[in-house]
Amino acid sequence: MQNLIPVHVGLVGHIDHGKTELAKCLSDKVFTAGLDKHPQSKKRGITIDLGFSMFSSDKYLVTLVDAPGHADLIRSVVAGASIIDAAILTVAADEGVQIQTIEHATVLKAMGIDKLFVAITKTDLVKNDQVKQVLREVRGIAKRLKLEPVDYIPVSAETGAGIQKMREILLDSLTPPDREDEGPLRIPIDHAFPVTGHGTVLTGTILRGSLSTGDAVQLMPGGSRATVRTIQTFGQERDSATAGDRVGVNAPAFDHDRIERGNYLCTPDSMKTAESLLIGVELNPGYQGRITARMVVKATVGMSSVTAEIVPFRKINGRKIPLKEPEKRVFEAALLLKEKVPAEIGNRVLLMRTDMPVTSMRIVGCGIINDIVRIVTLDQVRTKHGEISRIRDENVLIEGLARTKKRAQSLKGRTVHTKNGVKGKILDSFGTRGVVVGKFDDEVRIEEEIVLEDHIEEEHRFGR
Known part of the structure; x- marks a missing residue:
């Protein structure tokens, strides 16, 4: 067994769409809590935990990771996705595509699992026309999510139809990824x-x-x-x-x-725990909700799921400016964690809204960890508005940015801009009432509004 190449294949899909039965048909051995060995699995008749089984060929040792399909157990699906190299998406022929079918496929896409097989299960329960209809549905979903399944295989765990073909297609198509043999465990x-x-x-x-x-x-x-x-x-x-x-x-x-x-x-002393993360985020196109500053999400890093607050920001001249909402579907954000989790730069982070109804798309998006920090420091922008009161030969006078001569003098050398983006610089104070002298890179008008921005560093942690 040690000479075989290990490959890990996840089984995902809507509840009661035949994942566990398919795993049993494909497997030679069942291990690690087995398939539906958990007491609640037997009582409720559903998979509630990750199950592990295996089969082998003359080349590969294939581990099957059976993930639960129930909507409340989506975090176990995400946990399973963090350790697999490929996946089988099961769709029952008698029910077709359901909400968790789409949700699980979205998780695979977000976690970078691009080797996908689709098993149309329970084909013994329906006529061939129904199988063809379900195939059309699944192909439509795959196209919408920009997934490219290796193959679509109709199977029946009850009769054994298609099982051997499924095995053969898996073994012919699997290619193990490059493994990180070197480095800390x-x-x-x-x-x-x-x-x-x-x-x-x-x-x-x-x-x-x-x-x-x-x-x-x-x-x-x-x-x-x-x-x-x-x-x-x-x-x-x-x-x-x-x-x-x-x-x-x-x-x-x-x-x-x-x-x-x-x-x-x-390896001892090789891994850090994170209190806060700086991540690059790509929103899930199927997510219809909003993203707002300090919104609570469930963040999954590897197999760890933790409650977190998300704060979108944009960078301006090296400063991180918090946003009320992201400006684009791809953005940077701070993730403030309620609890510490082990993490490394480059890890994937899946963001979910577990507070949303299970009938809606709850996958917010996926991120990559750019940095791990103890405290997130963002620059809050506070603006002061004034206006041009006089235009002179070489410069202009600006009122409203300061109330006293002392404050006006403290602004010397500061950068300002007009509403149209014309940049200028404060040269000096003028008089005793807070008027300042400014010079701009382009023409400005009398009474034109001038903006002075102050950047105030603020520390952000979960809940405060």
């Missing part, structure tokens, strides 16, 4: 549990670096440390693992009750 944790006689076991997918038995590792956030006792991949013990491998790590010194999904196993 980084494993996002998706499950942690105790094993009698062994202690805590953590499971996850190595995104970067390598891991060997006996290695010292650190859990972030929190900072607790442990030594790796054993490593397994789908039940087989191994001495080491590298980027791309899915692993179970036995580290007895960790307390499993203190480990949450989204924590990271890493």
Whole structure:
């Protein structure tokens, strides 16, 4: 198994559209809480947690990541999308495209998952004409979202129709991405549990670096440390693992009750936690809501989801000026986090509105982390307005920018501009009533409005 190339494929789609049944049909083995092994999964008859299973060929070890389809569990879908290389979008032939179909496809697009397969499931329940109709629907959605699925495969978990073809198409089309074998270890944790006689076991997918038995590792956030006792991949013990491998790590010194999904196993002292992020954002074209300063969103970084406030801004002469609303669909923003999360520059951030109805598009957009800061400092612009009271041969007199001679003198050397954008400079004060002398780069008129801007640095944190 260690000689096989690891590839990770997510299964996404609307609730009860056959993801778990398809995973069972494709899989050789089921691991890590299994598929629908969670007690609430059995009770409610739906997937509520990430499930992991696998199948292999002579070349690939394919991990299937089964994500829940229920609207309330979208964060688990996003978490799964952070560790996959490709995805299967399931659409039930008897129901067709639903809101979570579109939402999950949007997540894949936002997270950069461009290798997509579409499985039209439950084909045994409908006639062929209905299957063709659903295919047309899905192709329309893919075109609208600018997705290019590798193939569309009708399948039935009940009869087995199309399952072998699905496997063959997957194995023929999968190409593992370049892995980061070098650099500090980084494993996002998706499950942690105790094993009698062994202690805590953590499971996850190595995104970067390598891991060997006996290695010292650190859990972030929190900072607790442990030594790796054993490593397994789908039940087989191994001495080491590298980027791309899915692993179970036995580290007895960790307390499993203190480990949450989204924590990271890493090389000690190699990873920072973020209180605030500066990100570049691209809005989701399907999102119909507004983005306003200090609006609360759910931000997902890797497998961690955290409540955050977003503050759009634009840069002017190196200053970050906050905006009430973004001016374009692509913009920069500060993300003020309610809780610290592990993060690195270059990580993707998915922004959601979980306060919106599940029948609407809740994916706001996706961002890339440009910087990680403890406190966000933005320049609030305060403007003072005056007007030209006299035009002289070499300069003009401006009233209204200051009330006293002392204040007028303090403005010497400051830049001003007209409403039309003509720039000027304050040369000196004039008289005793706050009048200033100014000179402009172009012609100005008597009584023309003049604007003086003051930039005041303000610190921004979540909730204040």
